[in-house]
Structures are given as C-alpha cells and as structure tokens.
Amino acid sequence: MSVERTFSIIKPDAVAAGKSGAILAKLEGAGFRIVALRKILLSQAQAEGFYAVHRERPFYGSLVKFMTEGPVIVIALEREDAVKKLREVMGATNPANAAEGTIRKCFAESIERNCIHGSDAPETAAVELAYFFCTLDLGL
Ligand code: ATP
Ligand code: MG
Numbered sequence: 083m084s085v086e087r088t089f090s091i092i093k094p095d096a097v098a099a100g101k102s103g104a105i106l107a108k109l110e111g112a113g114f115r116i117v118a119l120r121k122i123l124l125s126q127a128q129a130e131g132f133y134a135v136h137r138e139r140p141f142y143g144s145l146v147k148f149m150t151e152g153p154v155i156v157i158a159l160e161r162e163d164a165v166k167k168l169r170e171v172m173g174a175t176n177p178a179n180a181a182e183g184t185i186r187k188c189f190a191e192s193i194e195r196n197c198i199h200g201s202d203a204p205e206t207a208a209v210e211l212a213y214f215f216c217t218l219d220l221g222l
Contacts, residue, residue: 087117087220088164089201089210094152096197097121101189102155105198108185109159112171117158118219124150132213141194148194156214165207168200 090109092102110116124132129149136142161167173184177196180187190196201207211220 083163085160085162086164086204086207087158087160087211088168088204088207089199089214090157090159090168091199092155092157093195093197093199094148094150094154095191095195096189097155098152099189101197105185105189106157108171108188109157109168112161112167114159114161114164114168117160117222118215119155119157120214120219121153121155122214123153126150132210145194158211158215158220165201165204169202172198172200 092105096102096105106116126146129146130137133142133145133149136145139145159168171185173180173186173190175186175196176193177186177190178193180190185198186196190198201210
C-alpha cells in the first residue's frame, strides 16, 4: 500500500473542550503526518455542502447546527493506507460502539457530538481535501 492522503475535521465539541491537542497527538502517534491544518468557523452553507450526502437524513439540520456552533480544525493527513487507518483510529460513529483506545471512545460525547470526521473513501478524501485546502497548502 502506498502513501495516501485523507481529510479530517476535529469537530466543535472537541475544539471547545480543549481536546484538539490530544486528538492530534493520537493521529501523529498512529503514524499520520500533518500536511496542512487550519482552524475555521464553518458557515451554514459550508457545513450544508460538506454534509450534503446526508441532507435527507433526520439528523441533518441538527448536524449542520452542531458543526457551525464553534470553530473546527480541518486537517490534511498522510500515511500508508490513510483513509482506512484514520477510520480505524477514529472508531465507530457512535462512541458507545467504539473500540477501546479509539479517538471517539476517548473523547466523543454522543453519536452526533462525536469529536472527529474522517473521509470514508479515497474518492471522498480527494473531494473533501479540495473543499478546504488549495493546491499550495497541499504541496507541503
Ligand atoms: P463522519 O462523516 O463525520 O466522519 P461517520 O462517517 O462515522 O462520520 P456518517 O454516517 O457519515 O458517520 O454521519 C456523519 C455525522 O453525522 C456523524 O459523524 C455524526 O456527527 C452525525 N450522525 C450520524 N448518525 C447520526 C444519528 N443517528 N443521530 C445524530 N447524528 C448522527
Ligand atoms: Mg461519514
């Protein structure tokens, strides 16, 4: 497996709780290199666009509200098999079902306020990286 890039967001719950450093340490500890990183406040339109795939789901409005309630940290990550490995270190969507030691098990509050996003496939990673970072950012 060759070196691959993926996209992550430290969500508003974890940023507000002062958990960003601990989450970044877990990512680096799992062998990820931080290619680019920025702290931003998502607009409603940006959050709606980012989670557009979920727009028919009953939790969509609440999810968009959560993702815009405070700053997030958007991150471009790199390692071998990055997409799959990030999903592993994040743990299950619902922290109640997440494996011991995973980021969501350690830091998430609930199925919605689950502290981290990770792209679910290489194709989505490419789209999500381009949604938040320009070519210059990703050259590092
Ligand atoms: P993410 O896309 O954020 O990495 P995921 O791929 O594990 O998470 P998805 O099914 O894509 O999970 O859901 C996107 C996000 O929507 C979840 O991370 C969570 O914040 C929220 N969410 C998912 N399911 C529910 C639910 N049943 N109730 C409330 N919020 C939910
Ligand atoms: Mg998802």
